[in-house]
Amino acid sequence: MKRSELSFPLVPRFLRFPALSRSFTIASWLGWQIESNWADPFLFAVYSVAKPIASAMILVVMYNAITHGNTSSPIFPYIYLGNAFYIYVATVMTGVSWAVIDDREHYRTLKYIYIAPLRVPFYLLGRGVARFIIGSISVFITVAFGVLFLKVPLHLSDINWLMFFAALFLGVFALAMMGLVLAGVTLLIANHVWFVGEAVAGALYLFSGAIFPLDILPQFLRPIGFLMPLTYWLELIRRSLLGHTAAAFPTLAAFSNAQLFGILVGLATFFTLLAFVVFRYCDFLARERGMIDMTTNY
Amino acid sequence: MAARKSSTEMFVRTVIARAYPRVIGQHRELSWVFFDIFLPLMATCAYVFVYKAIRAPEEYIGFVIMGGAMTAFWLNVLWSMSSQLYWEKETGNLGLYVMAPNSLMAILLGMALGGMIATCMRALVIVVLGSWWFGVTYAIGDFIQLFATFMLTMTALYGLGMLFASLFLMFGREAWHMSNLLQEPVYLASGFYFPIRSFNFWIAASASIIPLTLGLDAMRQLLFASGAKFGFLSVRVEIAVLVVLCVVFIGAAKYSLDYMERLAIREGRITDTRK
Numbered sequence: 132m133k134r135s136e137l138s139f140p141l142v143p144r145f146l147r148f149p150a151l152s153r154s155f156t157i158a159s160w161l162g163w164q165i166e167s168n169w170a171d172p173f174l175f176a177v178y179s180v181a182k183p184i185a186s187a188m189i190l191v192v193m194y195n196a197i198t199h200g201n202t203s204s205p206i207f208p209y210i211y212l213g214n215a216f217y218i219y220v221a222t223v224m225t226g227v228s229w230a231v232i233d234d235r236e237h238y239r240t241l242k243y244i245y246i247a248p249l250r251v252p253f254y255l256l257g258r259g260v261a262r263f264i265i266g267s268i269s270v271f272i273t274v275a276f277g278v279l280f281l282k283v284p285l286h287l288s289d290i291n292w293l294m295f296f297a298a299l300f301l302g303v304f305a306l307a308m309m310g311l312v313l314a315g316v317t318l319l320i321a322n323h324v325w326f327v328g329e330a331v332a333g334a335l336y337l338f339s340g341a342i343f344p345l346d347i348l349p350q351f352l353r354p355i356g357f358l359m360p361l362t363y364w365l366e367l368i369r370r371s372l373l374g375h376t377a378a379a380f381p382t383l384a385a386f387s388n389a390q391l392f393g394i395l396v397g398l399a400t401f402f403t404l405l406a407f408v409v410f411r412y413c414d415f416l417a418r419e420r421g422m423i424d425m426t427t428n429y
Numbered sequence: 430m431a432a433r434k435s436s437t438e439m440f441v442r443t444v445i446a447r448a449y450p451r452v453i454g455q456h457r458e459l460s461w462v463f464f465d466i467f468l469p470l471m472a473t474c475a476y477v478f479v480y481k482a483i484r485a486p487e488e489y490i491g492f493v494i495m496g497g498a499m500t501a502f503w504l505n506v507l508w509s510m511s512s513q514l515y516w517e518k519e520t521g522n523l524g525l526y527v528m529a530p531n532s533l534m535a536i537l538l539g540m541a542l543g544g545m546i547a548t549c550m551r552a553l554v555i556v557v558l559g560s561w562w563f564g565v566t567y568a569i570g571d572f573i574q575l576f577a578t579f580m581l582t583m584t585a586l587y588g589l590g591m592l593f594a595s596l597f598l599m600f601g602r603e604a605w606h607m608s609n610l611l612q613e614p615v616y617l618a619s620g621f622y623f624p625i626r627s628f629n630f631w632i633a634a635s636a637s638i639i640p641l642t643l644g645l646d647a648m649r650q651l652l653f654a655s656g657a658k659f660g661f662l663s664v665r666v667e668i669a670v671l672v673v674l675c676v677v678f679i680g681a682a683k684y685s686l687d688y689m690e691r692l693a694i695r696e697g698r699i700t701d702t703r704k
Contacts, residue, residue, distance in 0.1 A: 178610050185614040189622055190479065196627045197485045206482060237519055320460040330464050333472030342475060343482035426520070427454060 154249040158257025162226070165233075166261040183218055183269035184276055190214050190342060191281060202282045205376050206344075209369065211283050213341040215273040216368050219266050220306055220335060220361060225328030226262025227310030230255050231317040232327075235425060242424040252410050255314045256307055263303065285372055294388065295371035298395070302364030305399040309360075311406035315413030319420075321427035341365055344380040360398035363391045443531040447539025451509075455547060466551045473497025473555050476622050477563055488655050489623070491567070494559035495652065496621035498552040499645055503615060506586055509544040510537055511593035512608040518598065527693045533686045537591045568654040574664055575651045581671040582644025588678030589640060595685040615639055624649065624659035633661050640674050643667040 167175070190210055198204065235241040244254060277283035310328065317327055336342065338352065339361035345353050356362050366383045370391075383391065417423055455461060476493045514537070517523040526536055559565065569575060597607055616622065618636040625633045625646050636642045647667040650656040661667075 174606070178606055182610055182613050185617040189613065189617045192617070192627050193476070193479060193485075193623050194483060196623050197480070197483045197489070210479065210482075237516075320464075321454060321458045327464055330468040330472075333475075334468035335471075336475035337471045337478070343478045347478050347482045 150248065151250055151253045154251075154253035155257040155260075157249075158230075158254040159260035162230070162258040162261035163264070166265060179265065179268050180272055183215070183273040186218070187211065187214055187273050187277065205380070207281075208277075208283050208285075208373055208376060209344070209380065210342050211277050211281065212274070212285075212369055212372060213365050215270055215277065216302075216365060217332075217336065217339070217341040217361075218269045218273065219263070219303060220339075220341075221329045221332035222262040222266030222269070223259055223303060223306040224310040224313055224332055226259030226266075227255050227307060228313040228317045228328045230258035231314050232322050233258075235423070236322050236427065239424070239426070245423055251414065252311055252314075252407065255311060259307055259310055284376065289374055291371040291374075295368065297392070298364060298367035298371060301392070301395050301399055302360065302368070305360040305364065305395070305402050308399065308402040308406040312402070312409045315406075315410035318413050318417040318422060321425070335359065335361060338362075339365060340382060345382045346380070358398075360395055360402060363395045363398065367391050367395065439530070440532055440535045443535035444539040444542060447536045448543035449539075451540065451543025452546060461547055462550075465547050466554050469497070469500065469551060470555050470558060473500075473559060474562070477559070487565075488653055488659070490563050491560075491565040491653050492624060492649055492659070493622050494556060494563070494565055495649055496616075496623075496645060497559065498555040499641055500616065500621060501548045501551040501555070502583065502586060503619075503621075503641060504612070505541065505544050505548040506590035506593070507608040507611055510541050510587070510590035511597050512605055513537070513540050514594045514598045515600075515605070523598075523693075527690055533595075533690060534591060534683060537594055537686075538587070541587050541590065566654075567652050569652060571651060571664075574668065575648065578644055578647045578651065578664070578668055578671065581668060581675055582640050582648075585640035585671055585674040585678050586644070588675060588682050591682035592678055592685055595682070595689040598689060615641070618642065619645060621645065625661045626659055637661075637670060638674070640671060640678070643670055643674075647671075 194202075194207060194210060198207075201207075231241070234244060245251065274283070274285070278285045313328060313331055320327075338345075338348075338356040339359050340356055341361070345356045345362065348356065363383070366386075367388065370388060386394070473493060473496075476497065477490050480489045480493060514523060514533075517526065526533060560567070593607075600607055618632075619625070619639050619642040620627065620633075620636070621641075625636065625642055628636070633642070643662070644667075646661045647664045650660040650664050662670075
């Protein structure tokens with residue numbers, strides 16, 4: 132037996148880092164096995180390309196139908212890149228929350244995971260990693276397609292890479308926490324809707340300024356957008372990729388990059404606390420109501 | 430004659446029996462109202478605001494509302510029908526379905542009808558609230574054609590769903606990913622958020638194999654004053670093509686389900702729940 136395992140019971144439960152990292156890494160490996168083992172490489176490639184490109188092309192066709200292909204307007208890269216990086220919202224949130232339904236009703240292993248020496252929230256976060264990787268491939272393909280075929284003004288030498296990766300890390304972290312909130316709620320609901328994460332991500336499309344500036348929203352709806360970390364995350368991503376072009380819209384123009392990072396860190400911290408509180412509460416209710424091994428074959 | 434009547438009765442009873450748990454499930458737990466109605470309404474509104482951001486003519490807002498409403502039916506076909514036999518296999522019910530003296534088409538129809546309350550509610554809420562919030566006005570010229578278009582679209586669409594159900598089952602674990610794969614590409618190809626005429630003729634014609642493409646185009650032409658201006662083909666031609674699609678998809682679904690049932694009995698692999 133390893134030394135770390137021998138001393139394990141003496142460490143307070145909330146500081147047992149090996150248990151947390153083990154839960155996360157094993158779940159990441161498991162998630163990748165589930166996601167990648169299902170298809171032959173050709174179908175996997177089609178799946179990785181067709182879905183994000185189609186999603187982007189819906190907006191491109193909408194845009195072209197009205198502007199007759201005027202892609203030089205600053206709103207075009209605003210919409211295109213916002214939509215491309217929004218892929219992460221659906222994939223990360225779905226990855227974390229869908230694991231509940233998948234393990235509870237499909238593989239029927241959630242009850243065993245609960246009795247295993249794992250921390251369930253970290254296990255669920257780990258299950259989201261595979262979707263994050265697939266989402267990253269989709270984002271890359273979508274952005275590359277935009278640059279190569281749709282004249283999205285992106286130049287590798289002009290990109291602020293440090294800002295880009297810092298914003299990406301913080302944004303994906305906040306998304307994972309939002310996914311954990313959703314996973315907690317999913318513990319308490321039946322399998323009526325196939326992808327709860329995608330439904331929530333679809334709704335947040337409205338409030339995140341992903342595909343239109345928040346100023347377009349009615350005044351009373353804008354505060355919801357300003358409470359979402361996604362709003363600041365996407366603005367930072369656009370600024371890091373496009374530079375001055377991204378500041379053509381007045382919604383967040385008054386904020387400096389440092390202020391946007393500050394707000395994003397604050398909201399990510401808030402959602403982290405919220406995620407653990409909500410998950411813990413939902414987890415308690417699910418155990419109380421005997422829903423950990425529920426199957427709903429409606 | 431008696432045997433025929435009995436098989437019809439069995440078909441109807443099977444439809445009711447499979448629809449029943451879905452209806453009861455929806456009454457038992459109402460979380461779907463939030464996830465399946467309220468959230469998609471928000472997503473549809475997002476596309477409306479895209480058009481507002483690029484200052485599109487008002488007709489486009491009505492087109493988005495109609496397209497957003499019709500997504501409900503496509504998702505119902507994909508998730509509650511096409512990938513459902515695979516899910517039933519994984520949960521151990523498919524073997525029972527094949528063994529029982531009933532039709533798989535009836536079971537699939539029962540699934541679809543059982544989920545229809547949620548689907549229709551979702552479509553209705555998007556149309557009513559979306560039209561109210563964004564001030565969409567309708568100018569319905571011909572109710573009979575509108576009703577015929579809707580019913581033919583639904584018939585062809587659910588026929589396609591039944592065909593997919595058997596095909597997806599044979600794809601095995603790829604069923605869910607096929608359903609996932611057919612979401613956005615079909616939204617694009619069928620013109621859910623823009624008139625299909627935005628594509629060139631041959632792309633639009635190829636996309637017409639999906640019943641929602643022509644169904645949605647015909648309904649937009651019949652619902653909006655300027656709809657005909659954005660139409661792909663005349664409504665009469667689109668209705669005629671939808672009739673053909675109904676016959677083809679239902680026939681193909683029957684053949685495919687029968688083939689799958691024979692395969693399941695002969696080889697015993699399709700109903701196997703190995704993971």
